[in-house]
Amino acid sequence: MKIGELAKESGLSVHTLRYYEKQDLLLATARSESNYRLYDQQALGTARFIRRSREIGFSLEEVAVFLSIRADKPAHVCAEAKTLAENKIVDVEQKISELKQVLSALHKLSDACCGGNESAEHCSIIDALEQSDQEAS
Amino acid sequence: MKIGELAKESGLSVHTLRYYEKQDLLLATARSESNYRLYDQQALGTARFIRRSREIGFSLEEVAVFLSIRADKPAHVCAEAKTLAENKIVDVEQKISELKQVLSALHKLSDACCGGNESAEHCSIIDALEQSDQEAS
């Protein structure tokens, strides 16, 4: 299959597939006489594997680790994959908690503001951003 | 006050302050004979205003809108500020919900994996990433 079909089947763009090749994540199975990239079913599996890993939030660097485990499973142990997943969980939890703080600050801003067509002379949003220090805990 | 002191007082770096000037967010009040940027208390207020807005998660583009409201309050209405805050709330809620889905997918991966020093031959993380379609709802 050529790159266009692989793109369709995998849900990745042609550009992205070529980019992944440059990053050594997904090499073409072969080249046609006219130098077109050719892929087999295994390559399609890998493309989908990468897409799923990305959707779950892994970076390309992390995906590369998964791919190397996947490529030679007997040479690796479960702990390697699990560590990656656990670290990612910590990252994501951290991000969520940061965003929740941001959200609470935003709600405070928004709730205090009348939001009407009154002049912003005494807009509580602007005023709140003016305050010297406000900790939201 | 010179840029170094403004940096210290505002909690922004000298580089960042100059960057904000380039972005027309915070102009120097004046220049000394030797062409040093000079700032007054009002500029310090603006610097802090920007920092607080950024901490709450507004982009520089959004901060620019706040600054223009702040600069001429009578010419603006509360609705403008509130709209910005509400849109940001929607964005942040969206991001949080995406991250929660990611987190749940990660937990599924991680929980299924023994994580031990066994060969990754049957690692359930790698296997799960291999699956063709798994919707987490």
Add this chain to the structure above:
DNA sequence: CTTGACCCTAGAGTCTACTCTAAGGTTTAA
């Protein structure tokens, strides 16, 4: 034989918000 849909490469551009560098000039304190 031409049109359109493919494919190729190298390399540049995008996004946001900085962050840093090079190569200088100024001020201050000892």
Add this chain to the structure above:
DNA sequence: TTAAACCTTAGAGTAGACTCTAGGGTCAAG
């Protein structure tokens, strides 16, 4: 007077993951 600690500019670099462009070749249908 000299060294440290400031300040200036224009412009490049950083992160991550694409995304696109220019300028060209290839292939199948009508």
